[in-house]
Amino acid sequence: MARSNDEVAALLQEYADLISITGGDAFRARVYEKAARAVGGHHADVSTLDLKGLQEIPNVGKSIAQKVREYVDSGSVSAVEELRARIPAGVRRLTAIPTLGPKKAMAVYEELGISSVDELADAIHEERLRDLKGFGPKTEENILHGIELLRSSGGRVRLDVATGLAEDIVAALSAVPGCERCTYAGSLRRGRETIGDIDILVASRKPAPIMRAFTELPYVTEVIGTGDKKTSVRTGKGLNVDLRVVPTDSWGAALQYFTGSKVHNIRTRERAVHQKLKLSEYGLFDVESGDKIVSETEEEVYERLGLPWIPPALREDRGEIEAGLRGALPDLVTEADLRGDLHTHTDLTDGLAPLEEMAEAAAARGYAYYAITDHAPDLAMQRMTDERMLAQRARVRELDGTYPTRGRRGGLRLLHGTELNIGPDGRVDWPDEFLAGFDLCVASVHSHFNQGREALTRRLVRACENPYVNIIGHPTTRLIGRRPGIDADLDAVFAACARTGTALEVNAHPDRLDLRDEDILRARRHGVRFAVNSDAHAVPHLANMRYGIATARRGWLTAEDVINTWPERRLRAFLRKTKP
């Protein structure tokens, strides 16, 4: 079951879409969109709020608050039902087709009675669309192509895939003569968990050679559009890449603009308007005189708007503008803050590399400490026994402090741990006496994902209450794009973590990124501590930490919030939990 907030947000978004499709007031539609986002991101459950409490949510006024109450009380909203009755659900789905927006969707429905993607494809094959006003052969072709894209991909790729491609493109374009600066922006710079398309920004006085080099890159399969300021392509990975070329003195304004997010940009531009200024990708301008005020760096742009520079990870309109105005932006954790990794595997279970290689690679990363946490016996396929685990522990003790780690006195401190399995009833693999021998225990759910909400919640809370469980590993077990997170009452779990001194993992594997940014934000309000871990099963996986840190930053975490940035003594004290 989704949180009430998510259901209400989806309903408000649907209402906004229906207003747009029916040609309603565009500003009114936008307000519903803004309210949908605000409700989705609100910390308190809307089903527990009265009208007054609801109206404290930004962009929720009397009218929308009443609709939310109506939904919570009765399960539906009459105003939404009225529009649903006028517009078949299929018409709304048409707007998911690239190049087909609300206006065209309404036109094909009203003129031709089309209310599904299949009917639309048929109509195009029969050349019936081109007779409509504003439609022509090219429009038909574009829509048909859009339908193919919609059916084939569906869109977003993993953060690591997009990062790799973007870094290749930046390297290639940086080598083109006349390219003065080049970087990626957009959701990738903000570190979102999946990427819909890549935005590349170049500063240059001569765009043509850059645009040409861009369209000739080997992985480009199609050029969608091209001008002297902007070019868009599709790549073999099903990922679109947009390239914008701006004058060098516009770099800061352009970087700010193309980093987004859209909602953050709207907020910053609104601030500009209130100061009789205009903010675009070319700079911050005085409206009356047209004079450019600043444009060279992001810092100048924000400063002139009365704001400190805001880290890209925070630019989602989740309170960063208000925090900036109060001087209360968090000092976000960085990869350099990390002193160790607290969840890793070796070839004793399902890892690929032996303990020695993993430890050596960890030392090379400059860590001060490193935990080996192989699987415990309840994951039967891992064939773990007490003897094998104790033999590994003896080897860990031998190797402790023997790997020189740069910039630190003494060698890499090795911690011997395990990744326990949280059983259906919340119990873990070993009895307390055996668990007491570990330096730390991660505990994770690996099966029985579909127990009811109450059972799953109890299960996780019970794991937190185990005095030997230090970290809940990949807390929701979601796999991005493949498996949803378990349906537990996460707020209850977060409260249990805070109460028992159990940390929540931010699993850095790009398939997981679990907890996700929004859940981190909620957990943080409970006073929970976090561990950003690679869950490495091979040496190269240790470097996935960058994605975990990106996610932690999106969750507003500081080094203080993350236990594996702490000095070893403080970490070990935390791991003693509530035990005497």
Next chain:
DNA sequence: GCCGTTTTCGGCCCGACTGTTTTCAGTCG
């Protein structure tokens, strides 16, 4: 429909590109 260091009414982010247009609407980010 929401909101207010101009305002309780009158605003509401800005520009690039495309395809259809004889000067602009729609879509996208």
